[in-house]
Amino acid sequence: MQITRQADYAIRAVLYLSSLNSSDRAATSRIAENQGIPPSFLAKIISQLSIAGLIHTSRGAKGGVTLAKDPGSISLLDVVEAIDGPVSLNQCTIDPLECVRSSNCPMHSFWCEAQTELVSRLGSTSFARFVN
Numbered sequence: 001m002q003i004t005r006q007a008d009y010a011i012r013a014v015l016y017l018s019s020l021n022s023s024d025r026a027a028t029s030r031i032a033e034n035q036g037i038p039p040s041f042l043a044k045i046i047s048q049l050s051i052a053g054l055i056h057t058s059r060g061a062k063g064g065v066t067l068a069k070d071p072g073s074i075s076l077l078d079v080v081e082a083i084d085g086p087v088s089l090n091q092c093t094i095d096p097l098e099c100v101r102s103s104n105c106p107m108h109s110f111w112c113e114a115q116t117e118l119v120s121r122l123g124s125t126s127f128a129r130f131v132n
Contacts, residue, residue: 007083009037010045014079017055018071018127025064045083052082072128080122087122089115 003011012035017026028046032039046065049055056068067074080087090111092099099105 003080004084006041006045007080009035009041010049010079010083011076012037013042013045013065014049014054014067014074014127015130017065017067018074018131020066022067022070025058025062025066027064031065048082049079052078054078054082070128071131072126074127075123076125076127077119077122087115087119089118 013031016031016035020026028042029039031037032042037045046055046057050057053068054074056066058064077087086094088094090107092105092108093111093115096108099108
């Protein structure tokens with residue numbers, strides 16, 4: 001399993017914002033340059049993170065981007081799901097009826113267990129862990 005490039009960029013952007021003082025705003029151009037994110041791609045990511053309630057954006061001379069919550073209140077899962085939607089290791093973990101082998105598949109319970117562990121780990125890891 002691999003997260004999308006867009007989710008990786010979103011994590012980088014939130015990590016960058018987490019390193020700022022809570023009253024500081026960052027221009028998207030500064031985030032893009034500092035984190036090596038294409039500016040046009042970052043604009044879409046910023047919009048999705050804002051819709052998810054993870055960041056605030058404001059326009060104008062004193063505008064920019066800030067976290068909507070304390071870094072300790074934002075998990076890796078929050079960001080990944082804001083961008084990619086629910087984490088799913090296999091289609092059968094979302095809808096077991098999608099699989100023609102669902103009634104006798106020896107892997108189904110393994111995939112569900114692995115997904116639960118991954119979601120738990122991402123959900124219990126906040127950005128405060130990575131801020132110096």
